[in-house]
Amino acid sequence: MLKIGGMTYDDLITYYGSQIEIARALGISSPSVCEWQTIGVPPLRQLQIEALTRKKLKADPDVFTKPSERARAV
Numbered sequence: 001m002l003k004i005g006g007m008t009y010d011d012l013i014t015y016y017g018s019q020i021e022i023a024r025a026l027g028i029s030s031p032s033v034c035e036w037q038t039i040g041v042p043p044l045r046q047l048q049i050e051a052l053t054r055k056k057l058k059a060d061p062d063v064f065t066k067p068s069e070r071a072r073a074v
Contacts, residue, residue, distance in 0.1 A: 012041065
């Protein structure tokens with residue numbers, strides 16, 4: 001499972017219960033959410049989810065760091 005920062009697809013499934021519920025909460029399509037299993041949760045969605053869950057799920061603080069910088073930090 002690809003993890004971008006602190007929030008994973010699995011975290012979302014645990015919190016929301018299903019891909020459909022994640023999509024419904026965000027007002028997007030279920031196939032869009034499905035892609036996150038492979039690519040990780042996009043940075044702006046992480047921030048949106050953090051706000052929607054009242055910080056029960058937290059965005060990675062370095063979510064806007066360039067991918068190449070994240071790779072070097074690991």
